[in-house]
Amino acid sequence: MAGRLGILAGSGNLPAQVAESCRRDGRDLFIIALEGQAVASELPEGVPTAWYRMGAAGAILDRLKAEGVRDIVMAGRVRRPSLAELRPDWRAAQVLARASARALGDDGLLGAVSKVLEQEGFHVVGADELAGDLLTPVGVLTRALPDEQAEADIARGIAAARDLGRLDIGQAVVVQQGIVLGVEAIEGTDALISRCAGLKRSGAGPVLVKVRKPQQDRRFDLPAIGPDTVTACAAAGFAGIAAEAGGTLFLGRESALTAADAAGLFVAGVNCPIPEAE
Amino acid sequence: MAGRLGILAGSGNLPAQVAESCRRDGRDLFIIALEGQAVASELPEGVPTAWYRMGAAGAILDRLKAEGVRDIVMAGRVRRPSLAELRPDWRAAQVLARASARALGDDGLLGAVSKVLEQEGFHVVGADELAGDLLTPVGVLTRALPDEQAEADIARGIAAARDLGRLDIGQAVVVQQGIVLGVEAIEGTDALISRCAGLKRSGAGPVLVKVRKPQQDRRFDLPAIGPDTVTACAAAGFAGIAAEAGGTLFLGRESALTAADAAGLFVAGVNCPIPEAE
Numbered sequence: 001m002a003g004r005l006g007i008l009a010g011s012g013n014l015p016a017q018v019a020e021s022c023r024r025d026g027r028d029l030f031i032i033a034l035e036g037q038a039v040a041s042e043l044p045e046g047v048p049t050a051w052y053r054m055g056a057a058g059a060i061l062d063r064l065k066a067e068g069v070r071d072i073v074m075a076g077r078v079r080r081p082s083l084a085e086l087r088p089d090w091r092a093a094q095v096l097a098r099a100s101a102r103a104l105g106d107d108g109l110l111g112a113v114s115k116v117l118e119q120e121g122f123h124v125v126g127a128d129e130l131a132g133d134l135l136t137p138v139g140v141l142t143r144a145l146p147d148e149q150a151e152a153d154i155a156r157g158i159a160a161a162r163d164l165g166r167l168d169i170g171q172a173v174v175v176q177q178g179i180v181l182g183v184e185a186i187e188g189t190d191a192l193i194s195r196c197a198g199l200k201r202s203g204a205g206p207v208l209v210k211v212r213k214p215q216q217d218r219r220f221d222l223p224a225i226g227p228d229t230v231t232a233c234a235a236a237g238f239a240g241i242a243a244e245a246g247g248t249l250f251l252g253r254e255s256a257l258t259a260a261d262a263a264g265l266f267v268a269g270v271n272c273p274i275p276e277a278e
Numbered sequence: 279m280a281g282r283l284g285i286l287a288g289s290g291n292l293p294a295q296v297a298e299s300c301r302r303d304g305r306d307l308f309i310i311a312l313e314g315q316a317v318a319s320e321l322p323e324g325v326p327t328a329w330y331r332m333g334a335a336g337a338i339l340d341r342l343k344a345e346g347v348r349d350i351v352m353a354g355r356v357r358r359p360s361l362a363e364l365r366p367d368w369r370a371a372q373v374l375a376r377a378s379a380r381a382l383g384d385d386g387l388l389g390a391v392s393k394v395l396e397q398e399g400f401h402v403v404g405a406d407e408l409a410g411d412l413l414t415p416v417g418v419l420t421r422a423l424p425d426e427q428a429e430a431d432i433a434r435g436i437a438a439a440r441d442l443g444r445l446d447i448g449q450a451v452v453v454q455q456g457i458v459l460g461v462e463a464i465e466g467t468d469a470l471i472s473r474c475a476g477l478k479r480s481g482a483g484p485v486l487v488k489v490r491k492p493q494q495d496r497r498f499d500l501p502a503i504g505p506d507t508v509t510a511c512a513a514a515g516f517a518g519i520a521a522e523a524g525g526t527l528f529l530g531r532e533s534a535l536t537a538a539d540a541a542g543l544f545v546a547g548v549n550c551p552i553p554e555a556e
Binding site: 080081084085159160163164167168169170173174179180181182183184185186187191195199201202203 | 358359362363437438441442445446447448451452457458459460461462463464465469473477479480481
């Protein structure tokens with residue numbers, strides 16, 4: 001039923017997971033791998049793939065049309081390049097001009113990319129629409145359970161992470177014994193975790209809390225956890241991980257949970273209702 | 279006129295600067311140096327000094343009374359110890375019990391310490407009351423000036439840092455070309471700066487923005503910049519530093535500004551009115 005799906009691929013294993021899920025449904029795929037962002041070894045085999053630099057928006061749009069793509073999903077991490085690295089063609093410059101009002105926060109840039117894609121007649125869909133089992137479910141998913149201190153730390157973390165998200169800064173915080181040890185901005189969650197290993201106190205371990213932004217467009221940049229997150233948290237002596245149920249992606253779930261159980265970490269999908277707009 | 283002043287000293291050069299300023303005014307001083315926090319080489323010479331561990335609140339209070347102290351200033355950085363390190367005596371335990379409602383954020387802990395001091399008949403004063411020239415003045419203090427991009431980054435930084443402060447997380451952010459590169463939590467400003475050196479983009483350099491929390495009690499924990507801040511920002515390739523005028527301390531101003539001018543960095547005291555409570 002659905003036409004050919006284009007995957008705009010950054011790094012991480014989300015592009016491959018989306019591709020695998022769609023191939024199972026018999027869907028035809030085409031991958032645009034973004035130079036300096038996507039990693040060849042992470043991309044699925046046997047799917048037609050073309051590499052483009054991010055600044056080459058015109059060429060990317062032409063190729064997607066030529067390949068008969070109708071639906072597009074943006075999947076994987078994209079490190080924001082500087083203007084100098086980007087070397088934008090005129091279509092990319094248009095996107096940037098549109099985004100600049102939002103000062104190049106994540107929302108602004110990806111929102112502008114998606115607006116231009118829709119103007120060109122493409123339909124932008126979310127990774128979770130294509131592979132529903134990617135979303136973090138509600139509840140504790142491991143043998144280990146959060147204790148009372150961890151529950152309190154999760155609550156503080158949700159409040160703090162939501163505010164950071166509202167400011168379009170980041171989506172993750174680390175809380176231990178009521179203290180926010182670290183806050184994610186552009187460095188990414190793995191760097192946040194390893195930094196907090198050196199900041200933590202003795203006693204009950206820290207908790208990583210990851211939520212989506214209140215204003216998040218679900219079609220792109222949903223925060224994700226996966227096996228790497230679990231490995232990093234275990235190495236850093238964390239007590240566990242809490243991710244927003246239905247609002248975050250849980251990639252490589254089976255191996256992540258196996259690793260968490262082996263390390264005695266808890267992983268929980270938590271409900272965090274978004275407060276009404278003020 | 280004023281009685282003997284007690285200085286509860288943490289690390290950094292604030293205790294020495296406060297002491298020097300008060301000695302110039304001919305005021306009698308007594309220093310309580312906090313073990314594991316204060317650094318002997320940073321403390322002023324020729325001032326009677328006693329070392330105590332932070333958990334020994336009862337002994338500290340007794341000593342301050344025995345020394346005839348009436349006014350107390352808390353000066354210098356204090357790294358929050360874990361409960362295990364603290365080994366609180368019963369007075370310290372009272373302070374902690376009071377603070378726990380605030381989940382041991384900075385405000386909660388220091389506010390509780392100051393409440394107990396006042397209950398014991400002491401008068402807690404701010405470092406800036408004792409040495410008015412410590413506050414960052416309004417305006418650009420260096421030869422280098424913030425350009426248009428830096429002005430925009432400062433504005434974004436103020437908004438973000440205020441929100442972090444309101445959440446009692448941290449007081450500093452780094453912004454470059456509209457993007458928040460990093461956010462300070464418990465790691466401190468120097469660690470934030472050096473982390474951002476590895477995250478920055480090419481083109482116009484990042485700006486460090488430091489403001490006080492909206493709910494900050496001016497008597498303790500005012501954010502500070504100093505020569506170390508300038509040196510770290512210069513090494514990290516920053517464009518400059520913006521600190522809240524009248525709301526941050528600028529320590530070692532002369533040598534800091536000399537270093538900033540040598541490196542071509544700007545340092546600016548910026549007005550940032552605190553929005554009305556919602």
